[in-house]
Amino acid sequence: MSDPLFPDGTCTQQHAVKNRYQTEIFNMAETHSLQDMRQQAAVAAKVFVQRDYTSGTMCQFQTKFPSELETKIDKQQFEETIRTLNNLYAEAEKLGSQSFIEGCLACLTAYTVFLCMETHYEKVLKKIAKYIQEQNDKIYAPRGLLLTDPIERGLRVIEITIYEDRSFTR
């Protein structure tokens, strides 16, 4: 019977399984992405960044730095992320000529055009998803954090999951 994770291993490896397993996982994490490591980490807390309604019903998030993240990430970095997200959402909801033309075209075709075309908002949502993934990979994952795309929470909150700092390798 081979060790499922270490196929080239012998029977003797299975005896010291518990301690080795964790170390091996973290070593493997170096070859995979840091998100792998996080699979083994515990969720310590979740922070919710609420919506900011001061400019109306537009989708904007509060840039206030949550106290739970003080030890984890740089304030500037965090605010930069939120500000970029806010700008992206503002772009999605912008009343420009593009949205106007889209609206008129939709009306003229009795709204059947949306069966074949993606709306401007959806295109920007994809951009946002890419940006969040990029931020997670570059900035938040190495610090044991994970940003959740707000669209998965109904655009109510940005959920930031804080993972327990159990890593031996950082």
Added chain:
Amino acid sequence: MKNCEYQQIDPRALSVSPLSAQNPAETKAQRPRRKWEAFPGKNRFFCDGRLILARQNGVLPLTLGLIVVTSGLFFAFDCPFLVEHLTVCIPVIGGLLFLFVVASLLRTSFTDPGILPRATAEEAADIERQIDTSGSSTYRPPPRTKEILINQQVVKLKYCFTCKMFRPPRTSHCSLCDNCVERFDHHCPWVGNCVGKRNYRYFYSFIISLSFLTSFIFGCVVTHITLRTQAGKSIVLAIQESPASVVELVICFFSIWSILGLSGFHTYLVASNLTTNEDIKGSWSSKRGAEESGNPYSYSNILTNCCVTLCGPMPPSLIDRRGFLAPDEGIPVASASEIELPPFTPKSEANMCTQSTKDVLERMLRSSDFHGLCPSGTPKTSPLVPEVPGAPPAAKPPVSSGCSRQLAHRAVVDPCPPFSKSIRRDSLHSINPAFRLASPSPTLSRSVLVVGDGPDVGFPPQH
């Protein structure tokens, strides 16, 4: 067995196999459920979650029936005469108007009005923590409100006990549909749905086009009868020749008053960027003479207000109707929020973040599963093994939106390949129940992906 020991030590990566080994038939037999099947609001879904309607939609068939019957009578009885005596444009215009009316009506009825998904358990706990100062849990606390400033004006946000969140501004909870709806206008029984942010423009175009249609039919029928009378016959005789016209006249006469009135009212609302709800409640009317509490959402220009309401960008649906539920989930506390499968399938590229996390997890599991988790080497070693390499590239939901819905629909109908797709997706979740069986510890790889499952999930709330 040595390998079972492995599983107990680290059930996270390995627990998938014993469960699937034990219940191969069950896994296969359980069709992966979509989120709309577990939606907590009182809505009905059609076409596998593509169309949404309120549960109480009794009058929608009546509306459709009236429109179709009146127009049918018009085309059958009045048009031949009018084409002969006047012009062929009449049925053409009538036909176009009719099509537009029906399209707008169906669009209004079957579009998600802007339903807000309910808060996840963790969000609700977080909000509760922020509000709860005295910590008395014996009685229901008084209605919670939060005051915020919008454009230098104080607006009160109310806490929704059903959805467990503070309602965004202009959002209201519809008791008939049991949902919070963004920019809630009203619940229209004629249309069989709430009218909210996402379908207000369709509703408006419906009532405007319907007023044109009824006026047009009314005018044409009157012309028809007048022309017949002018040919030397009495009115009674003219009516006897064309009895359907009387029916149309009656229907149109009564409809015109209400529809035209409604159109005028909604035109006023659009121009001042108000909702019916706000207008009825008098939220922004200046009650005190000295203090002018104007509408904070209104731009000062009527044209801008119209453009914002009718030609603004089309927000996406926030409830993910067609995403898949984890097989263990029955009715989640908060819908459409826990599963980080690509929502908006097929527009799932919006969530590449979670997709990549899942890919990474899959790679991990594949490496652990590939070499036989169970010593017996049963074919059900891991559901991941056969289909990860074999999963068709289309397992990743396609990028393009509307046309690919057809593709997804056809794929779902076809039993084998999409099932493997869904196994692939759901196996990520099936780790969860096995994990719970093996160990109640919350330290789970899946905790990355499954968050806020509500009380039915084994792990304690995270604080």
